Amino acid sequence: MSPGAPAYYLTTPIYYVNDSPHIGHAYTSLACDVLARFMRLDGHRVHFLTGTDEHGQKVEKAAAAAGRPPKEFVDEVSQRFRALAQTMGYSNDDFIRTTEPRHIEACQQLWQAIKANGHIYLGKYAGWYSVRDEAFYAEDELKPGPGGQKIAPSGAPAEWVEEPSYFFDLSKWQDKLLRFYDENPDFIAPESRRNEVLSFVKGGLQDLSVSRTSFKWGVPVPDDPAHIMYVWLDALTNYITAAGYPDTASETYRSFWPADLHMVGKDIVRFHAVYWPAFLMAAGVAPPKRVFAHGWWTNEGQKISKSLGNVIDPVALVERYGLDQVRYFLLREVPFGNDGDFSHGAMMRRMNAELANDYGNLVQRVLSMINKNCAARMPTPGAYAPADEGLISASERLLPAMRDAMARQQFHVALERHGEVVGAANRYVDEQAPWGLKKTDPKRMETVLYVLAEIIRRLAVLSQPFMPESSAKILDQLGVASNARDFARAFAEGAGLTPGSALPAPTGVFPRFVDPAA
């Protein structure tokens, strides 16, 4: 990638090490991975970041329960997320851990910048706390219990506690945030989430407690090590840590910050779209360009929960259906941003109808005709007929169409456009009936098969971000050089397939799923 190429920085949230990796994690990272691959192929210098959030009381307790020092404990459990990245084929450029020195330094520097600007003050954090739930509750959430006790919604007793805490003066940021949203209408997507954030901020903001003294496992507050930084100030900072902060003069920082996109689940929009830009503005750091909040999955129509025991393990899906098939399904099935339902039936329909029957079979029927009728060599085209031109031009319009969809994170639209060209190509095969031309007009047959091979080349180039392995197999079978698969080269003048070049025997790329139960 040339040094002058435009930079593109995108992030997943850092995943809490105490969780087991599930489909939610896989989904967020997958969306980023596909976008990262797309942008790389489209000539960008991409920095794709993911990682783990390793601090907090729960981790401290879990480590203690396991009888291990916290650091040793997180070294082990964070490995599960790196393994997931491996299994799912993610192309992240960095994997950040909040326990790394670079991150601790960045957090403390950011804290000092915010404090130096007068936005952090020492106060007292007071509230109704339930030890059993490890959570604070608002007055109106509590019910009166026996003996004047306050009872939390969970049924656990709550007690009034006070502890010294540093506060961030979030209450002063309402107007600035609203102006920021107004000036950056694309900052929060989709629209529905933007509305929610706007109404939340318009409703008024309270100062935010940003330190704790009740546990130790976290980033120490500069000049007051009795406090550790609380939750989001620590976690969110990872995005600038990985860009090189506090070294704002570094090449990395100047290229990649502000980030182009923070991909998040809908449950954590507020932290990313309200607190984070406020923290950064308070420190004099530019806020990110965009936050996209995607939806959640249900399992066969059921809400997913640990207690129901219907958590979806992405690794098991990949073993059952195949990596590219799962990648395709997750991004094709649901308008990105909406909630979606994962079901075996839907998975099977997509992978059989759209991948095996439409796309895979298109490739297979064309390659085997070439193999059998053109002596396993790329056919030589004659002059193009209007039908040929029509199909070629449809494939040329596909890149800009997909680029536009990807810029808006509308993965399903990108795949839909791709599928439309697959459909057009299948219709073209039937209309041209090259098997009939074999006897009547072999020159024409060669032209038709060449046009089809060209269309397949472009389709495979464009499906690489979504289905890297399968697309590579197709491009290999067409004899496309591995350095000719980026968009600029693949769509350049004269980038077409070489007539007469020898081709390997075709092998199927998208197997049909046969249900053993059926």
Added chain:
RNA sequence: GGCGGGGUAGCUCAGCGGUAGAGCAGGGGAAUCAUAAUCCCUUGGUCGGGGGUUCAAAUCCCUCCCCCGCUACCA
């Protein structure tokens, strides 16, 4: 309660002032190169209920009924 989104064919959804659309599922046919894949045609809806505006309303207004999200400091 407040704010926001939604209720359209069996399913998932698009349409948002001009006499109802797509994909899948269902039915019929063509073709036979191919992973029994492909292609063509087709059944199917009083567009949540009621009222109103308009020459004309899924589409605008009013009202009622349902569903979902947000309504702050576990991540």
